[in-house]
Amino acid sequence: MAAPADQPLLRVEGLGVAVRRRAGALPILDDVSFDLAADETLAIVGESGSGKSMLALAITRLLMPPENYAVSGRVEFQGTDLVALPAAAMREVRGRGMAVVFQEALNALNPVLTVGRQIEETVRRRDGGDAATARREAIRLLDEVGIPSPERRLGDYPHQLSGGMRQRVMIAIALACRPALVIADEPTTSLDVTIQSQVLALLRDVRRQNGMSMIFISHNLGAVAAIADRVAVLYAGHVMELATVDELFAAPRHPYTAALLAATPRVDRPEKLAAIGGAVPRFDELPPGCRFAPRCPRAMPACSAAVPTIRAPDGEPGRRVRCIAPLP
């Protein structure tokens, strides 16, 4: 079912995820909203512990075990709300509508099954068909993700491949789903820098060639600048800023975004890096009001009075910022 042209592929609205504990629910993600158009790449950036990976798992409903999480809000994918979808219908969405490229492919691939088997089962789950067809498709996919002599790699186990190869296999598995949306969750974390850029380029290319949309989760602003159309900045479970890549890098509106950019090494501005003082607050010790206020150089008493709503800054209807006094 194709979404009408005026409707985004994915619309996340007021998404909240809380971990159920004996001591009461602990909110992690709160009021997360964004749209993703067809053929678009949205980057989610944030420090470790900001809730990025949980966002990917909440969209795909892969938070395990489900009873430990309370999910609220809406995740509308191709016009269907996934939050309320029965488990069987959700399985149809997974592996068909959307797929995930997980970080650390060594752990994300089954150690006792061959690479071929893990791709082929994805193909057969998607298309049915016989083993020979699935095998041909697996070879084609391995070739597409740039693995040399793919028919010989089918019989290999994950531990026999290099880190970069494993991540390529992970991407091949995601492609085997032929999804409309691929979520890449820090796909380059455990890789060498040179391999990182190769995998990044591969992701960008296969996304373009297959006309997929992508959510690219990363803490690496350099990678984000290279691959994304728009960026959502996540901090302690809140979206702090949402803008196009160009807007965001040219003029951050949220003090946190500005601090994040200042802490990123850049070739064109080789001045000293500015670390952000303090650390991301723990989710059981969230400050009142703006969650960034305790570390914010521009904080004022009003910041801690109430959680700022996320809204368009003056004169920029396409952007969103969660700050009562955005940067000019």
Add this chain to the structure above:
Amino acid sequence: MLRFVAKRMMLAVPTMLLSASVVFFLARILPGDPALSILGDSASEEAIAAMRTRLGLDQPMLVQYLGFLGDLLRLDLGNSMISGHAVTAEVLGVLPYTIELTVFAIAFGVVLGVPIGIAASLARNRLPDYLSRFGSLIGLSCPPFFLGICLLLVFAIWVPLFPVISAPDTGTLGGRIAALILPGVTLGIIFLAFVARSSRAAMLEVLPEQYIRTARMKGLSERAVVFGHACRNALLPIVTVTGLYFGILMGNAVVTEIVFTRPGLGKLIIGALNSRDYVMLQGLTIVYCFIVVLVNLVTDIVYGLVDPRVKVR
């Protein structure tokens, strides 16, 4: 693969040699004179000396040891000091009964224990899990002689479904299997409980793994996730556990065989102990050691087959 098997087999040879040597020297340093125990306290000095010569005990230790190794190579474990029959023949005559009992118990434990453990892990902290945990606690703490007597009382005397004396040689295959059921269950119940617990624990360790999440991401059914992805990994430790337990159960079989009046190594061991038949005991111990080494060898090979990460070189 062939080289892997060959290498494992090569390693098994020194293990067997070492275990046989330990048994030989243990038998020699044990207190008590075999000649004296055969002839009794009232025997004359000459008779004892003659018996020591007949048993070869007057030879230097090294000569005895080399002779022992030479006999071992020819699978000659000596002659029983009581009956005078060849130990090898006596042991081989009853070994199949003990082996079939142990294999039955192992199969019983694996066939029932693995599904119970998997089911318990999937129903974690719900009724089936509690039942299986409670059941396996009882199974683990139930001594075989006690369980054997209870089973005999219930299923052979009150409800005579099975024979009281488990004579395997009734001529028919059905009769042979019927004679196996009560002793097999008795012997296997501890292993069943252990397998259920181990596979539950292994599944609980595997289910939160990231590759299980990947399998779900592919849109696979819960069945395919559990059986295609989780079980394969969770059952690897069960292979090891089974190999280890084979030796333990063969030891436990002694008691079970006595309770059920079954022929087997058990009867032979008890008999040899009571009559201080050192040659027989030495032979039996060596046979046990060899079987344990062989089972470990098979376990290693099976593990190499099922876990691709084991270096098959």
